[in-house]
Amino acid sequence: xxxxxxxxxxxxxxxxxxxxxxxxxxxxxxxxxxxxxxxxxxxxxxxxxxxxxxxxxxxxxxxxxxxxxxxxxxxxxxxxxxxxxxxxxxxxxxxxxxxxxxxxxxxxxxxxx
Amino acid sequence: xxxxxxxxxxxxxxxxxxxxxxxxxxxxxxxxxxxxxxxxxxxxxxxxxxxxxxxxxxxxxxxxxxxxxxxxxxxxxxxxxxxxxxxxxxxxxxxxxxxxxxxxxxxxxxxxxxxxx
Numbered sequence: 001x002x003x004x005x006x007x008x009x010x011x012x013x014x015x016x017x018x019x020x021x022x023x024x025x026x027x028x029x030x031x032x033x034x035x036x037x038x039x040x041x042x043x044x045x046x047x048x049x050x051x052x053x054x055x056x057x058x059x060x061x062x063x064x065x066x067x068x069x070x071x072x073x074x075x076x077x078x079x080x081x082x083x084x085x086x087x088x089x090x091x092x093x094x095x096x097x098x099x100x101x102x103x104x105x106x107x108x109x110x111x112x113x
Numbered sequence: 114x115x116x117x118x119x120x121x122x123x124x125x126x127x128x129x130x131x132x133x134x135x136x137x138x139x140x141x142x143x144x145x146x147x148x149x150x151x152x153x154x155x156x157x158x159x160x161x162x163x164x165x166x167x168x169x170x171x172x173x174x175x176x177x178x179x180x181x182x183x184x185x186x187x188x189x190x191x192x193x194x195x196x197x198x199x200x201x202x203x204x205x206x207x208x209x210x211x212x213x214x215x216x217x218x219x220x221x222x223x224x225x226x227x228x229x230x
Contacts (some may be wrong), residue, residue: 016115016214026160032218042223043206043221043222043223043224044157044206044221045221046225049218051216061219090156090157091143099158100147100149100162100208101147101157101159101219102159103149103156103157104156105155105156106155106156
């Protein structure tokens with residue numbers, strides 16, 4: 001069965017610091033990869049997705065992620081975080097668009113002024 | 114963009130009550146809807162997958178008699194928590210696959226926070 005691992009459960013950064021959140025998955029076949037963000041009190045929003053093609057994916061709000069197939073990883077990055085990036089970040093995987101998403105446990109990011 | 118509406122957004126009720134949560138696709142038809150559950154400080158866990166006009170497929174460990182899912186039309190799926198108890202308190206989120214755009218990411222609703230006293 002698929003599993004999704006997010007290494008950091010809680011991250012605290014100062015504004016302007018760089019961010020990298022780790023995500024690894026266990027499934028060996030072709031997968032679709034996603035990063036979602038959940039701001040306090042709000043619903044899940046899609047940050048970015050990878051289906052195929054260029055393994056470096058750019059998303060909204062300056063986020064990007066790199067798919068490294070050999071490492072089964074899809075880490076999320078942002079060069080300079082802002083206070084408004086404080087949120088819960090979820091990595092998710094499915095093996096086909098027709099399937100439900102398998103979510104990681106999430107990483108809580110707190111950005112301090 | 115495609116919008117998924119969940120109603121109610123928050124419900125507080127007494128133990129033993131049955132609660133119905135609606136998930137509607139407002140501007141598209143949804144071939145498949147997924148129901149997830151999120152406990153505090155934890156991730157989303159898939160509860161069931163529902164396809165329009167057929168019985169829902171439940172994940173292992175999810176009681177189908179406890180969590181009744183009906184997907185009667187291409188724009189509406191309902192989750193009924195029957196005889197709810199405090200341990201059913203959670204955040205329930207639905208998502209929908211858009212008909213004709215099944216290769217695109219699912220659209221998520223805002224979620225329903227259920228609190229059982």
